[in-house]
Amino acid sequence: xxxxxxxxxxxxxxxxxxxxxxxxxxxxxxxxxxxxxxxxxxxxxxxxxxxxxxxxxxxxxxxxxxxxxxxxxxxxxxxxxxxxxxxxxxxxxxxxxxxxxxxxxxxxxxxxxxxxxxxxxxxxxxxxxxxxxxxxxxxxxxxxxxxxxxxxxxxxxxxxxxxxxxxxxxxxxxxxxxxxxxxxxxxxxxxxxxxxxxxxxxxxxxxxxxxxxxxxxxxxxxxxxxxxxxxxxxxxxxxxxxxxxxxxxxxxxxxxxxxxxxxxxx
Amino acid sequence: xxxxxxxxxxxxxxxxxxxxxxxxxxxxxxxxxxxxxxxxxxxxxxxxxxxxxxxxxxxxxxxxxxxxxxxxxxxxxxxxxxxxxxxxxxxxxxxxxxxxxxxxxxxxxxxxxxxxxxxxxxxxxxxxxxxxxxxxxxxxxxxxxxxxxxxxxxxxxxxxxxxxxxxxxxxxxxxxxxxxxxxxxxxxxxxxxxxxxxxxxxxxxxxxxxxxxxxxxxxxxxxxxxxxxxxxxxxxxxxxxxxxxxxxxxxxxxxxxxxxxxxxxxxxxxxxxxxxxxxxxxxxxxxxxxxxxxxxxxxxxxxxxxx
Numbered sequence: 001x002x003x004x005x006x007x008x009x010x011x012x013x014x015x016x017x018x019x020x021x022x023x024x025x026x027x028x029x030x031x032x033x034x035x036x037x038x039x040x041x042x043x044x045x046x047x048x049x050x051x052x053x054x055x056x057x058x059x060x061x062x063x064x065x066x067x068x069x070x071x072x073x074x075x076x077x078x079x080x081x082x083x084x085x086x087x088x089x090x091x092x093x094x095x096x097x098x099x100x101x102x103x104x105x106x107x108x109x110x111x112x113x114x115x116x117x118x119x120x121x122x123x124x125x126x127x128x129x130x131x132x133x134x135x136x137x138x139x140x141x142x143x144x145x146x147x148x149x150x151x152x153x154x155x156x157x158x159x160x161x162x163x164x165x166x167x168x169x170x171x172x173x174x175x176x177x178x179x180x181x182x183x184x185x186x187x188x189x190x191x192x193x194x195x196x197x198x199x200x201x202x203x204x205x206x207x208x209x210x211x212x213x214x215x216x217x218x219x220x221x222x223x224x225x226x227x228x229x230x231x232x233x234x235x236x237x238x239x240x241x242x243x244x245x246x247x248x249x250x251x252x253x254x255x256x257x258x259x260x261x262x263x264x265x266x
Numbered sequence: 267x268x269x270x271x272x273x274x275x276x277x278x279x280x281x282x283x284x285x286x287x288x289x290x291x292x293x294x295x296x297x298x299x300x301x302x303x304x305x306x307x308x309x310x311x312x313x314x315x316x317x318x319x320x321x322x323x324x325x326x327x328x329x330x331x332x333x334x335x336x337x338x339x340x341x342x343x344x345x346x347x348x349x350x351x352x353x354x355x356x357x358x359x360x361x362x363x364x365x366x367x368x369x370x371x372x373x374x375x376x377x378x379x380x381x382x383x384x385x386x387x388x389x390x391x392x393x394x395x396x397x398x399x400x401x402x403x404x405x406x407x408x409x410x411x412x413x414x415x416x417x418x419x420x421x422x423x424x425x426x427x428x429x430x431x432x433x434x435x436x437x438x439x440x441x442x443x444x445x446x447x448x449x450x451x452x453x454x455x456x457x458x459x460x461x462x463x464x465x466x467x468x469x470x471x472x473x474x475x476x477x478x479x480x481x482x483x484x485x486x487x488x489x490x491x492x493x494x495x496x497x498x499x500x501x502x503x504x505x506x507x508x509x510x511x512x513x514x515x516x517x518x519x520x521x522x523x524x525x526x527x528x529x530x531x532x533x534x535x536x537x538x539x540x541x542x543x544x545x546x547x548x549x550x551x552x553x554x555x556x557x558x559x560x561x562x563x564x565x566x567x568x569x570x571x572x573x
Contacts, residue, residue, distance in 0.1 A: 058450055089455065097452040107447035111465045111543040120461070125452035153543035173451065 007037025010176040010208030011071050017056055018065035019049075026052050028232040029066065034177075034225065036071075037206040041219040041240075044229035045255060050212040053229070054179050057210065058099040059092055070098065070177060097125050100170030104182040106162045108154040114141060114165045115150040118172050126173060133172070140168035144198050160191030164198055171202075178202065180211040216260055220244050228252045312513035316504065317520065325500030326521050332486045332496060333525075336418055337479050340425025347430035348437060349459070362430065369427035374488055378420035382492050384411050417489040425482060432474045436467030468540040476533040483525050487518075497521055 012034040019027040026049045034040040042050045055061040057068055059076040067084075068075040075095060077084040087095070108117050118137035122128045128136075141147045144164040146157075154162050163183055170178055180199065184192040196218050203209055203222045213219055219226060220240045227237040228247070236249045244260075247253045302308060316322055350362035369377070385407035392404035411419070440463050448458040487498035495503070497518050505514040538548060550558065 060446060060450060093449075093452040093454060095452075096450055099450075101447075101450040103443065103447060103450075105443055107441075107443040109444065109447070109462055109466075111540075113543075121451035121453055124454060124457050124461075155543060155546055169451070 007035075007206040007208070009071055010034075010036045010038075010206075012040075012057065012177055012208055012210065013069045014053070014057070014066075015068070016066035017053065017063050017068060019052055019056060019061060019063055026232050027056070027063075030229075030232070030234055031066075032227055032234060032237070034208055034210060037208055038224045039203045039209045039211070039222055040225045040227060041223040042210065042212045042227045042229055043214070043216070043219060043255075044235075048229040049232040050229050051181050054101075054181050054210065054212055057177070057179055058096050058101055060101075070095075075099075093125060097121070097173045098176045100173060100175035100178040102163070102166050102170050102178065102180045102183050104185050106154070106159075106166045106186070108162055108166055108169070110154050113151050113153055114146060114157070114168075117154070117165055118169045121169070122172050137168070137172060140171050141165070143171075143201075144168045145194075158191060159187045160194045163187065163195045167195075167198055167202075175207065177208040177210065180209065180213070182212050182214065184213065184215060214259070216244070216256075228255065230255070307512070308516070309510065309513040312510050313516050313520070316501075316514060316517045321500055321504065322497070322517060322521075325495055325497040328494070328496040328500075329483070329486050329498075329521075330525070332417055332421060332489065333479070333483050336421035336425055336486075337482055339418070339422040340482075341429045341433075341475070343422065343426035344429030345433050347426060348433040351430065351434050352437060366427045366430055369424050374420060374424050374485065375491060377424060378416060378489060378491060381411060381419045382413065382416040384416075413489075413492045413494040416492055417486075417494050421482065421486065421489070425478065428478055429475065432471055432478065433467070435474075436469075436471035437463055439470040440466045465540060469537075469544055472533065472537050472540060476529060480526050480529055483529070484522055 012032075014030060014032040016029045016031055017027050018025065018029055030049070030053055032040065032053075042053065044050055052061055056063050057070075057075065062076065067077070073095075074084070076087055076092060078087055078091075079085075108114075109120070112120065115134065115137050118140055119130070119133040122133040122136065123130055138147060138150060141150050144167055146161060146164055146168070149157060149161060149165075154165070157165065167183075183199065184195050187195065192215065196215065199209070199211070199218075200222055209222075211219070211222075223240045225237060226240050226243040227234045228243060228249075228251075229235065230251050236243060236247060236252045243252065244256065247256060347362045347365060350358040351366075353359060388407055390404055391407050391410055392401045394401035394403075444462055444466065445458060448462045453462070486496055489496055490499035490502060493499065501514040501518045505511045508514075535551070538551070541548065
C-alpha cells in the first residue's frame with residue numbers, strides 16, 4: 001500500500017508510555033511501533049488519550065514512564081551509561097525539527113503570510129538561508145496546491161486552505177515523522193477532503209505518518225496499522241481490514257458500531 | 267402579476283430629532299469658540315508671545331526628553347518584569363509582583379522626592395562584590411543623583427510597574443496554541459517571544475500603552491517638585507515673574523495638546539501596522555479615505571454635469 005519498504009528513516013517505537021495529569025492517568029502503558037515510512041492511524045473515543053500520546057512523541061508532553069524513540073534515538077533523553085539524562089531545551093528543539101506536527105486548530109501564525117509561516121522555522125531552527133527557505137516554502141505551497149496564495153494571511157484563507165498551509169509548514173523541516181492531531185475535526189464537511197487528499201499524497205512519500213482521526217473511511221484507506229485506543233490503552237491493533245471488519249475486542253466492536261455507518265460496516 | 271414599482275420615486279426616511287440634536291450641539295460649540303475668541307482675559311496675545319519663546323521651547327524639549335527616556339526604559343523594564351511574572355521560577359514571580367505592588371502603591375510625588383533625597387539615606391553609592399571590601403566604583407550619592415537622574419528614575423520605575431501589567435495582559439491574550447505550534451517547529455524560546463507572541467500581543471498592548479505614554483507626557487509635569495526646568499516648571503517660573511498666570515498655563519496646555527495629538531496619529535498607524543493578519547482587509551487610512559472621497563465625488567460631479 002505504501003512505499004514502506006523503500007523508506008529508511010522514521011522508525012517510531014513507543015514503549016510502555018505512561019502519563020498522568022494530576023490524579024488521572026491518561027496513558028496507562030501504551031506501546032506502538034510504526035515502521036519507517038509507515039502510516040499508523042489511531043482511533044478511539046474522545047478522552048481516550050490519543051492526542052496526549054501524539055503529543056508525547058514530540059515531547060510537548062513529558063512522559064511519566066516508558067520511553068519513545070525515533071530511529072533508535074530516545075526522545076527527550078540522552079543515554080549516558082546506565083542513566084537517562086534529560087535533554088536541555090535547545091536539544092529538545094533540535095529533536096522536534098525531525099518530528100512535524102499538524103494541529104486540529106491549525107495554529108498558523110495569524111500575523112505572518114502563508115509563505116512566512118512556512119519559511120520561519122527552517123531559518124531559525126535549522127539555520128538555512130532565507131532565500132533557500134523561501135524557495136522551498138513556495139515549492140511546498142505548490143505541493144499542497146496553494147502557490148498562488150503565498151502572500152495571503154491565514155484569516156484570508158478557508159479552513160481547508162489553512163490546514164494545507166499548516167501541513168506545508170510541518171513539511172518545511174523535512175521531518176522523519178509527521179504527527180496529525182485530528183487534522184480535519186475543525187473543518188466544514190465540504191473542506192475535509194482537500195486536506196485528506198494532501199495527507200494521502202504524503203502517505204505515499206515515505207515519511208512516517210501517525211494520524212489521530214475520526215474519519216474512518218480515510219483511516220481504512222490510508223493506514224498500514226490501525227490502533228484502537230480506549231481509556232489510556234491500546235485495546236487492539238492490526239491492519240485496517242482486521243480492525244474494521246473483524247475486531248476481536250468487545251470495546252472495539254461497540255465503538256465501531258457507534259461510529260461506522262451501517263452501509264460501511266460490512 | 268406583481269406590481270412593478272421600478273418607476274416609483276424612493277423617499278429617504280427623515281430624522282428630525284437628529285437635526286435638532288445637531289443644531290443644539292453646534293450652537294454650544296459655537297458659543298464656546300466665541301467666548302474663547304472674544305473674552306480679552308484669555309490674553310491670546312500673551313499666549314502667542316510666549317508660545318514659541320526660547321525658554322518655553324527649551325522646557326518643551328526637556329519634557330520630550332524625559333518622556334522619551336522614561337517611556338522607553340519603563341517599557342523595556344516592564345517587558346522584563348512581565349516575563350519574570352510569567353516565568354516558572356517562584357522567586358522571579360514574587361520579585362516582579364512585589365516591584366509592581368510597591369511602585370503602584372506609592373504616590374509618584376513621594377517616589378520622586380525619595381530618589382532626590384537618596385543622599386540623605388545613603389551617602390555613597392558603590393558597585394562591588396557584596397559582603398566584601400572590593401569596590402569597582404564609588405561616588406557621592408548627591409553627585410550621582412542629579413535632578414534629571416531623580417526624575418528619570420522616578421518616572422521610569424513607576425512606568426515599568428504599570429507597563430509590566432499591560433504587557434503581561436497582552437501576552438496572556440495570545441492563544442496558547444501559538445506557543446505550542448512554535449515549540450513543535452523547534453523555534454527557540456527567545457524567537458518565540460519576539461517573533462510569534464509579542465507581535466500578536468501588541469494588538470492588546472498598544473491602546474493601553476499609548477494611554478500610558480500620553481499619561482507620562484503630562485506626568486512629567488510632576489518633576490516641577492525637583493525644580494527641574496521642564497515645560498511646566500518653566501511656565502511657572504515665567505508667570506511668577508510676569509503675573510500672567512492663565513495665559514502661561516494655556517501655553518503649556520497647548521503644547522501638551524500638540525504632543526498628545528502627534529502621539530495619537532502615531533498610535534493610529536502603529537495599531538494599523540499590528541492589525542496585519544488580524545482583520546481580513548486593513549481599513550483605509552484617513553488620507554486614503556479622503557482621496558477616495560474626492561475621487562468618487564469628482565466622478566459623481568462629472569456625471570451630474572454630463573446629464
